[in-house]
Amino acid sequence: MIKTAVRYAIRDAMAEEMRRDSSVFLLGEEVGRFGGAYKVSQGLLREFGDGRVIDAPITEHAFTGLGVGASMAGLRPIIEFMTFNFAMQAIDQIVNTAAKTFFMSGGNISCPIVFRGPNGIPRGVAAQHSQCFASWYAHVPGLRVVSPYTSAEAYYLLKAAIRSDSPVIFLEHELLYSKEFIIPPKMEVMPLDKASIVREGTDITLTAFSICVDHAIKVAEVLQDQHDISAEIINLISLRPIDKPTIIQSVQKTGRILNIEEGWPVCSIGSEIISIVCEGAFDYLDAEPSRICSVDAPIPYAPNLENAALPSIDKIVRAVKKLCGKR
Amino acid sequence: MRAEEALDIYYKMAKIRAFEEKAAELYTKGSIVGFCHLYTGQEAVIVGISQNFTKADSIITSYRDHGHLLAIGVEPRYVMAELCGKITGCSKGKGGSMHLYNRSRNFFGGNGIVGAQVSIGTGLALAHKYKSTGGIAFIFFGDGAANQGQVYESFNMAAIWKLPALYILENNRYALATPTERSTVRNSLKKRGDPFGIRTICVDGMNLLEVIQKSRDAANQVREKLEPLILHVDTYRYKGHSMSDPEIYRSRSEVDSIRKTRDPIANFAAVLQERYGLDAEVIEKIDKDVMEKIEIAARFALDSPAPSEASLNMDVLL
Numbered sequence: 341m342i343k344t345a346v347r348y349a350i351r352d353a354m355a356e357e358m359r360r361d362s363s364v365f366l367l368g369e370e371v372g373r374f375g376g377a378y379k380v381s382q383g384l385l386r387e388f389g390d391g392r393v394i395d396a397p398i399t400e401h402a403f404t405g406l407g408v409g410a411s412m413a414g415l416r417p418i419i420e421f422m423t424f425n426f427a428m429q430a431i432d433q434i435v436n437t438a439a440k441t442f443f444m445s446g447g448n449i450s451c452p453i454v455f456r457g458p459n460g461i462p463r464g465v466a467a468q469h470s471q472c473f474a475s476w477y478a479h480v481p482g483l484r485v486v487s488p489y490t491s492a493e494a495y496y497l498l499k500a501a502i503r504s505d506s507p508v509i510f511l512e513h514e515l516l517y518s519k520e521f522i523i524p525p526k527m528e529v530m531p532l533d534k535a536s537i538v539r540e541g542t543d544i545t546l547t548a549f550s551i552c553v554d555h556a557i558k559v560a561e562v563l564q565d566q567h568d569i570s571a572e573i574i575n576l577i578s579l580r581p582i583d584k585p586t587i588i589q590s591v592q593k594t595g596r597i598l599n600i601e602e603g604w605p606v607c608s609i610g611s612e613i614i615s616i617v618c619e620g621a622f623d624y625l626d627a628e629p630s631r632i633c634s635v636d637a638p639i640p641y642a643p644n645l646e647n648a649a650l651p652s653i654d655k656i657v658r659a660v661k662k663l664c665g666k667r
Numbered sequence: 668m669r670a671e672e673a674l675d676i677y678y679k680m681a682k683i684r685a686f687e688e689k690a691a692e693l694y695t696k697g698s699i700v701g702f703c704h705l706y707t708g709q710e711a712v713i714v715g716i717s718q719n720f721t722k723a724d725s726i727i728t729s730y731r732d733h734g735h736l737l738a739i740g741v742e743p744r745y746v747m748a749e750l751c752g753k754i755t756g757c758s759k760g761k762g763g764s765m766h767l768y769n770r771s772r773n774f775f776g777g778n779g780i781v782g783a784q785v786s787i788g789t790g791l792a793l794a795h796k797y798k799s800t801g802g803i804a805f806i807f808f809g810d811g812a813a814n815q816g817q818v819y820e821s822f823n824m825a826a827i828w829k830l831p832a833l834y835i836l837e838n839n840r841y842a843l844a845t846p847t848e849r850s851t852v853r854n855s856l857k858k859r860g861d862p863f864g865i866r867t868i869c870v871d872g873m874n875l876l877e878v879i880q881k882s883r884d885a886a887n888q889v890r891e892k893l894e895p896l897i898l899h900v901d902t903y904r905y906k907g908h909s910m911s912d913p914e915i916y917r918s919r920s921e922v923d924s925i926r927k928t929r930d931p932i933a934n935f936a937a938v939l940q941e942r943y944g945l946d947a948e949v950i951e952k953i954d955k956d957v958m959e960k961i962e963i964a965a966r967f968a969l970d971s972p973a974p975s976e977a978s979l980n981m982d983v984l985l
Contacts, residue, residue, distance in 0.1 A: 365797070391797065397827070402786040402820030409790020412775050413725060415797060417790075436780050437787060444766040446759030447982035449775065481983050505985035 347380050347517040349491035350456075353498035354381070354418060358388055361416060364502055367394040367407060368420030368457070377422045378458060378517055404430035404455070408438045408507075411453040416502060421457035424473045424511065431476075438507040439482030454501045456510035459487070460550060460602045461639055461650060463515070470639035470646075472603035474549065477509040478579040478612070484532050485580040487511035489553040491521035493577060496530035504532060511579075513551045535583035537590070541572035544596040544660055547587060547613055549576040552600040552651060559600075559656045567657075569664050579609055587613065588620040595626035596663050600651050605633040627663040632656050668879075670943045676718070676875065677939060678953050680710040680932050683734040685954075685961040686743050687906075690733065690750055690764075694910045698969060699750045702779075703764045706734035708873075708905035711931035712837055713738040715878025716805065716898075719886040723802030725773035725795070727788040729809060730765035731904075732777040739772045743964035753971035760974040761982065773802075782815030784808060785834070789821040792832035796893070803831040803889045811842025813856055819863075825895040826863040832895040833885055834860075837872065839904040844916040860897040872902030873929040876938065903929070 344352075358364045365388075366381060372395040375382035385393040396403040400421065407417040421427045427434065438451045461470040477485045484506050488494040494512070501508035538553060539560055546556040556573045563569040572590050576582065591597050597617050599610035610631025617629045632651045640646055661667065668676075687705040694703050706713070709731075717738040720726065728735045736746050741757060749756025750764050757767055767777040775791060778784040788806030795802045812818060813836055825832045836859075842850055860867045870881040878900070885898045903925050907914045939945045 363798075394828075397820075397823060399820040399823065402789065402817040402824060405783060405786025405817060406790035406793060406821070406824060409727070409775070409787035409792075410794045410797070411790075412787070413773075413791050413794035413798075415794050432780055433783060433786065437778065437783055441768075441776070442985065443982045444758060444762040445768040445770075445776075445982075446757070446761050448758065448768050448770045450985055452985075484984065 342523070343520040344491045344523050345518050345520050346488070346491045346494045346512070347378065349495035349523060350380050350498055350512065351382065351384065353495045353502070355384060355387065357499055357502040358384070358392060363414065364416045364418065365392040365394065366418045366420060367396050367403060369396055369398055369422050371395060371420050376420070378514060380517065381420070400426050400429035401433065405433040405437070407453055408433050408451055411451045412441065412449050416452050418454045418456060418502065421455065423469060424457055424459040425469050425471060427455065427457070427473070434483070434507070434509070435480050439480050442506070443482055450505050451507045452505045454498070454508045454510055456498070457512060458514040459511035460513045461634070463646065464641070464643065466641040467638035472601060474511060474579045474601070475603055475608050475612070478609060480580070483507055483509055483580055484578070485509040485511065486532055486578050487550040488577065489516065489550055489575055492523045493530065495523055496527055497532065497577070500529035500532050503529065508532065511550065515551055533578045533581050533583060535577055535586040536575045537586070538573040538575045539571065541570040541594065543570045543594055543664055544598060545572045545574060545587070545590040545594045546598055546600060547574045547576055548600040549579060549609070552602060555600055555651060555653060555656060558653055559660065562653065562657055563660055567661060567666055569660060569666065571660065576609070582612060582616065584616050584620060587616055591617050591621040592624045595624055597629045598656070598659055598663060599631040600656055601631070602634055602650065604636055605631065606636060608633055630659060630663060632659055670945065673939055673943055674945070674949070674953065676714060677932070677935055677950070678957065679714045679738060680875070680935065681954055681957045682743065682960065683710045683714070683737050684932055685957045686733060686737060686747070686964070689961045689965050690747070691906065691910065693751065693965060699764070700752070701763060702730065703750065703910045704731040704908065705904070705906040705910070706731055708925070709837060709839060709902045710734060711875040711878050711935070712872045712900050712902050715875050716835065716882040718879050719883050720805065721802060723800045724805060725775060725791040725802060726805045727775045727784045727791060728777065728807035729781065729784055729812065730777065730779045731809070732765065732767050735807065736767045736769060736774060739769065739774055741769055741772070743961055744967040747964045747968035748971050751968040751971070752973060753968055754974040755967070755971040759978065782808060782812035782817055785812065785815070785818045785821045789825050789830060789832055792825060792830035792895070793828070795831050796828070803833055803886065805833050805835060807835045807837055809842065810836065810838040810840065810847045810851070810856060813859060814850060822860060822863040822865055822895070826865055829894045831889050831893050833889045834895060834897045836897060836899045837902055838900060839902050841904070841908065841916065843908040844912070846916065857899045865895050865897055867897040867899050869899045870901070872900035873931045873934070875931055875935045
């Protein structure tokens with residue numbers, strides 16, 4: 341059992357798929373000579389050459405469209421966005437062509453492409469570089485949207501994403517790149533549409549993805565140690581489709597649910613989780629299904645304001661105690 | 668060109684003209700709904716350029732795509748059925764007029780977002796280079812799309828990476844209702860490749876023989892030099908931007924005058940008579956055959972069943 345940082349898990353997944361399948365290539369800003377803005381693709385240029393590890397000019401709109409075209413023609417591009425904030429320049433190509441072509445062509449033409457890069461709030465970089473796009477992409481039929489937390493998830497999910505014949509949005513997190521996890525050996529790929537139960541509990545279900553799973557784990561310890569509340573944690577992993585059965589089964593057991601995310605509250609992943617629970621487990625609920633999000637404002641720069649804007653251990657603990665009727 | 672070939676080319680243009688006129692009729696009757704962008708007037712562009720397509724090449728265009736699909740040999744009935752939203756359509760009724768595709772002929776749409784096909788087409792060119800297919804990408808776009816930023820982002824990448832892309836700017840003079848003089852500084856569409864070192868070849872798109880010859884030169888250069896090239900095509904659309912366009916931006920006499928003097932089909936009919944000594948009856952017979960074929964296509968489309976509601980959730984994810 342060896343520990344691997346998330347950044348190397350992502351790199352290794354790409355390298356292995358590129359060795360396995362010559363139609364897989366990586367394209368993005370600074371992915372080649374510079375080794376990636378977050379050093380995720382280090383070493384790939386040396387192994388695969390500049391025909392398969394392609395440094396793109398700062399031209400997100402067209403290089404995304406170019407990737408989509410290459411995927412239609414039978415290649416399997418991995419398009420790296422330096423951050424998902426910059427994918428906004430290219431979102432038309434993702435939503436209008438990558439996601440819809442398979443449907444619009446009556447199943448004739450598919451777009452096997454992965455769009456990946458850091459998403460969410462990396463701290464201290466202000467509003468234009470701090471945003472979670474999970475609910476934006478999760479809204480769109482024709483896309484798969486996944487967001488790994490551990491190195492194992494990053495590794496096995498990315499391999500599955502590259503092999504998927506549908507376009508996959510792969511949401512990473514800058515603050516997780518250096519975090520180390522044990523990767524269990526002898527797995528093939530992970531299913532792209534399954535949540536995972538990180539911790540079993542009986543009093544409340546906490547759902548989260550990406551870095552918020554980290555919050556949930558810390559919160560569960562505090563709840564257990566200080567408040568005698570047993571929290572079950574579901575790492576959502578897939579945001580489209582969302583693994584409804586896992587969530588509903590858990591709420592049938594716990595009777596309570598709180599979703600934690602860095603995105604804004606309106607039309608959030610939390611909104612969707614609450615709908616799923618209301619529609620699928622209404623009679624099992626002992627408290628209103630609830631959510632913790634970032635506050636409904638652009639993310640500020642000043643550290644004290646930024647802290648106040650984001651989900652925190654304190655906020656989550658308070659919310660759980662309220663739902664569980666504890667002071 | 669031999670007489671049979673010339674006749675075949677005439678047949679292809681007449682087929683597109685008849686198809687589009689039938690589509691207009693079915694639209695007026697309510698069998699085709701939504702957007703329907705006709706290609707009448709521009710037939711020589713796709714028919715001339717498609718003479719240079721090889722099996723290895725790929726093609727992509729905008730929403731004004733009926734003529735392109737017919738020119739590569741897709742049967743009119745499958746296209747008409749798609750326009751009518753029928754299960755027998757080339758996209759099973761799910762795409763409609765703007766979203767026609769044919770994977771086996773490397774035809775990748777039909778894209779409804781102005782200019783999007785230029786980036787996607789540049790990706791097709793990248794795939795040709797990556798896989799060493801020997802083919803090139805034919806990327807069609809209009810004078811309206813020519814003002815989209817992604818076109819120039821694409822030119823830049825095609826130039827630095829030497830991609831086998833032939834960019835075909837079909838300048839039909841109006842971006843919806845805006846004439847190029849009002850949308851394009853100093854009428855610069857013929858110079859848009861200059862900053863990227865991409866050469867532009869200009870062609871009269873109403874003159875079929877010129878389109879064939881100059882597009883052949885252009886395609887050959889892209890194949891040989893493995894670098895991008897632009898073909899600027901001066902053409903004209905007879906109908907509105909789409910069927911719902913009242914055309915208040917141009918005079919009837921402008922359209923009539925071009926129809927009278929520059930019509931690509933009438934002019935090529937004259938070539939057939941003068942250069943090949945073909946009788947008017949031969950040409951009339953082709954016109955009649957084409958009309959019959961299009962009538963059959965329309966009947967096929969109208970008689971076909973609509974897609975079942977069960978197909979609503981199909982072809983979404985793989």
